Amino acid sequence: MTNQTILNRSLQSVWHPCTQMKQHETYPLIPIQRGDGVWLYDMEGKRYLDAVSSWWVNLFGHNNLRIKDAIKQQLDMLEHVMLAGFTHEAVVALSEKLAKLTGLGHAFYASDGASATEIALKMSFHFWRNSAKSSKTKFISLQNSYHGETLGALGVTDVAIFKDIYAPLLMQSAQMPSPDFRLAESGENAEAFALRCAVALETYVAAHHDELAALIIEPLVQCAAGMGMYHPVYLARAREICTKYEVHLIADEIAVGFGRTGTMFACEQANMKPDFICLSKGITGGYLPLSVVLTTDHIYQAFYDDSTAKGFLHSHSYTGNPLACSAALATLAILESDNILEKNKQKTAYLKNKLQAFTALPIQYPRHQGLIFAFDVKTNKPQFSKRCYQAAMQQGLLLRPIGNTVYWMPPYTITETEMDFMVDVTIETLKTTI
Ligand SMILES: *Cc1c(COP(=O)(O)O)cnc(C)c1O
Secondary structure (H helix, E strand, C coil), X not given: CCHHHHHHHHHHHCCCCCCCHHHHHCCCCCCEEEEEECEEEXXXXXXXXXXXXXXXXXXXXXXCXXXXXXXXXXXXXXXXXXXXXXXXXXXXXXXXXXXHHHCCEEEEEECCHXXXXXXXXXXXXXXXXXXXXXXXXXXXXXXXXXXCCCHXXXXXXXCHHHHHHHHHHCCCCEEECCCCHXXXXXXXXXXXXXXXXXXXXXXXXXXHHHHEEEEEECCCEECCCCCEECCCHHHHHHHHHHHHCCCEEEEECCCCCCCCCCCCCHHHHHCCCCCEEEECHHHHCCCCCCEEEEXXXXXXXXXXCCCHHHCCCCCCCCCCCHHHHHHHHHHHHHHHHCXXXXXXXXXXXXXXXXXXXXXXXXEEXXXXXXXXXXXXXXXXXXXXXXXXXXHHHHCCEECCCECCEEEECCCCCCCHHHHHXXXXXXXXXXXXXX
């Protein structure tokens, strides 16, 4: 089979995500046959370096033997059992491990990030009901936030292109000023700006806490907003404010969890413990869909009652899927045993050094947080992101700029030679597309 036949069949039969399908008349699909390490191979053997970790999910490369083996072993034992009324080794072991890592517990599972957001929102709302504070029904999030695209999650998301058309269907939420330092006044440093945004947050929360259930926030990096990064002091202040006014803090670490920002979880950089944490994406190393929400004993206890209706009756068919849990256990084992966070520091330093080559180009806000690197390109030429994507792909690099933001979020297994390739091709690409 050739590239051409499979992509024609795909255009006939598959409705691709996040895509205006008509644009595939000009931007062809890329049929991928196999993956190995940081590389994806198309059906004609051409390879592409996966600099975006396949939409931020892959941690240890494609065709990772340890994760693959763990799934195979689980497959021989039990592929799935419903988690209502039943349990199994993999889900128990994973829940225990996640509790140790996060300091939260009572792991509630689903299969994707948006569902984790839904679960956290529903749990928060229901907690206040169960606690005789039923006026607390509203949610706040940050300007330019992204928490997923199901209707509840979209209600707290603030990305116009995904949200505006569905506005009549969505619950209302208020957006607080984002501490993304690109939005700071000139001369204002990231910390001062973050503190100024926290003052605005406190003003709003002080006036509305009677009706607020929770603040949902992407710790340290607003990825979908174009890798908007901010100073951790904002998180520390947000925690204090939420505690003071009895508003839950939901940390959406779906994209930034499991070491992306340099620490296991981004919240750690503010010494901050949320009331809920949402995890997904990297949790299985990019192998299988899995998400989880963990919370405090205090919140859990408000549901523990003789009344069925006070319980959290939410469910998904594949909740706690054993195969996905086994992939997650293998992922956590690699993170631990291979000292990954330590090794990533060297890679971060290596890339940071490389970023200097970009100052000769018309870019601004070069930034990084752990192994997430980004900068914004100053160009007025139309369709920059699409042209950049295509030019990079021609040279064997999968880059997927968000607007004018070019970023790298590679698998942690990337080598120095591969980083050199990623950087060099990015420079070449920018020279022809800016
Ligand atoms: C990707 C993402 C989600 C949604 O996850 P899906 O698995 O795509 O539904 C939610 N929040 C953040 C911060 C994300 O990056």
